[in-house]
Structures are given as C-alpha cells and as structure tokens.
Amino acid sequence: MKTSIPRIIIAGTHSGCGKTTTSSGIMAALRARGLVVQPFKVGPDFIDPSHHSVVCGRASRNLDPFMMGEDSVRSSFISACEGADIAVIEGVMGLYDGVDGGDMSSSAHVARILDAPVVLVTDIKGMSRSVLALIKGYKEFDPRIRFAGVIMTKGGGEKHKAMTTGELTVPLLGWIPRCDMLAVESRHLGLMMGSEDSRMKDAGAFIEEHCSLDELLSAAANTSEISAESGSAQNECRARIGVAMDEAFCFYYRDNFDYLRNKGAELVFFSPIHDHLPEADAYYFGGGYPELYGESLADSFCKTEIKRAADSGRPVFGECGGLMWLNRSITTQDGNKYKMTGLLDADCIMEKRFVALNYVVGKVTEASIIPAGTNFRGHEFHYSRTVPDADVRFSFTLERGDGICDGKDGITAGSVLGGYTHIYFGATHR
16 A cells, blocks of 8 residues: 655654644644644654544544554554545654654654654744754754754744744744643643543634645645555454443554454443443453542442453453553542452552653563463553552563563453553564
8 A cells, every 4th residue: 555645744842842732733724724634643642642633533643663663654654544635743752852762763763754744843932043053953963854844832022033033044834922722731641631622623723823834735745655565454343342432541542443443353432431331242441541530430330340241251451541440449649549340459559750651562471361472562651550469460571661560561360451551452473
C-alpha cells in the first residue's frame, strides 16, 4: 500500500510550548474549510490524541518507532489516512527529543520516516531577538529535516511581534498571541481528556485568524509517495471481546483494536461504571483514571459480574488502570479506600508524584493468557503503586521498565492477567 497524502508535523521546541493547542487548532481550522483531517500523535501519549479525535471526528493514532518499528509506523500511517485529505501529526516534547536523549522515536525521526515537512512551534514569552538564534539552531541541527516554517506562540503586542519576526529567515506560518481561554486544565497524567474539555474544537477560528493556513497547506502538499507492506487480511469472527471504554478506562492504542479485529475479534465496548458486563469470550480493561471513580466502580454491577466471568475461565486482561481495577483495592491520595474486583491479590496506592515513566521491553516468562516466550514492547506511566502479596505469580520479566516491582510485571491468577505495561500488540512476537 502507498500514499501521497499531504502531511505536516507540528513539532515544538519543548513540552509546554503550545503544540497541542496549535495542532488541535490547525485541525479544527482545516475541518472548518471542509477538509477531512486524519490526526496523529508522535509517541505513546493517550491524552493529546483524545483531543485530536474530538476535533477531527476520526480516531487519532500513535506513531512510535520504538514500540512499533519504522515499517509499522508507515503502514499504520497509510492505512489510517484512507479517505482523508490531509494528515496533521502532533510531535512529542522537543523536535529532537527521543528515547534516552537520542533520536529514536523523536518527532524528527518520524518526520524522516514519513518524509513530512516540519512546522516548529516556538514559545516566545519572555524573548525577543534571541528567538531567531533558537530557530536557526533547530533548523540547522539536522539537515535531513524539511523545515516548513515556524509558528510563534504566547506572543505579546505588536512591538513584541516586530522584535521577534523582523529578522526572521524562515517562513512565519503563524504568530499567536497569548489566549488563556484556550488553556485546558491538567491533572496528574496530563491534560483533561478531550471528552471532558472540548475547548480545542473552539481553537480553529483563532488559529485561522493568526496563522497562514494557505502556506501551511502548500508546505504539507510538498511530500513524496511513501509505501509499506499491506497489512494482513481480517479473519472471520473467532471471538467476542468486551472492551471497557468510559471515563475511568479510556487509554488505548487504536492500532491494538485493529490488531484484535484482524485476528478475528469482534469488539464490544461497554462502561464498567454504568453498564452490566456484556456477554463475551474475553475482557480487556485499558488504562485511565479508576482512582477518580473509585466509589462508582466499587458499587458497579461489573465488579461482581467480572468475577463470575473470571471464575468461569474467561480471559481477563488489564493494563495500568485496568490492573488497578483487577486488584483488591485502590487507596487515593486523600486516604479513601475503595474495594475493586479482587481478582488479583494486590492493593493499589496512589502517590503524589509519578511512580514510573518509561518505555518497556519485556518477555512473557511464565505462561498466562499470553503464551510464554512472547516478546513485547510498550510504555508505562502511572502515579499508582501496586503492592502484591508475597506469593503472587508474575508473568512478565522486563529488560527495560519498572513494572509492578523489581522488573516484574503482569500478575497472573487463573485466566486473569494485569500489569502496568501498555503493550503495543503489533510488536509482540515469539
């Protein structure tokens, strides 16, 4: 398969420079012009893509070479772009920030893989002429990057604009004044989810006013054809998998859903907070914020119904927030303790700062619902600490990452498996 779709990467000088607001605003402005926009996010993040998805009406996809490999980045990009007019890709951290301070999985790395021009978002608050040196350094650091131009954010008045743009030697694609109305609230894992705060949808008119979308579209069209091997054909339905999807469980890689469907799964989405457990052959609980909905989860129909399903031998898999739900209890930072399903002999305690933030490389060393010998890659980011009983069995041994404790992850009990790693299913192999 192949594509020549116009595409652009909205990268930044650093985290917090305005990438997400700018990217989402550009997506909204392009949609207002009648274009079908396919959004993407560089890296393993779940929250920024939720804003993209709300704005674009299409599921945003993660592009992460460390987890996926370069070929899968291309194939995921090409397949997701079917039916779209343009692809807008939000970068991660600073343009050149990759794994362990290297190039791997940086926005620049993805730009080269996809032959995508780069727009640099630059926070100019507290700067004047110095921003020109900053931009020059980013432009010249890697000559393989096709530098489309710059968008300056958090600008002041007209005098500030003159001081920051008068000697600019790259295309100025936007100069955005500070606008607190578009700031989205944050919490311990990042911004509020797109379903909770949809102000990014309102950023389109603001971006249209302060950015040159015509120039951006021209830069995005200056791309070559890229190709990848066709993905495997979808199998006939072999199993029905219940997937938890609500305000408490909302962190999933969209490619994982495609992987399951291609393997012959019918996915049935439900809310552990609001719904009864649907009839299914297996159940998948992703990450999210179960700690914020502890009382509702403790009183839910699903809490007892999932126990009956597990007792009958049906596979149950939980990752991060899903692990917390499968544990006996969650204790919040305020000291409130809520009973969870108790399918795993462990308890969860919320901490005031993150406990782990890392890419994960691991192997299934003890058979569970995932065969022993399976290698996997993924990511972990959590503020909770899981305290297991001394006799629990761990299924995963990590070469990289923290896991639950001592490089072990994936507590397994019967047909139940729960770990902190968000596994990218397409990268698993034996």
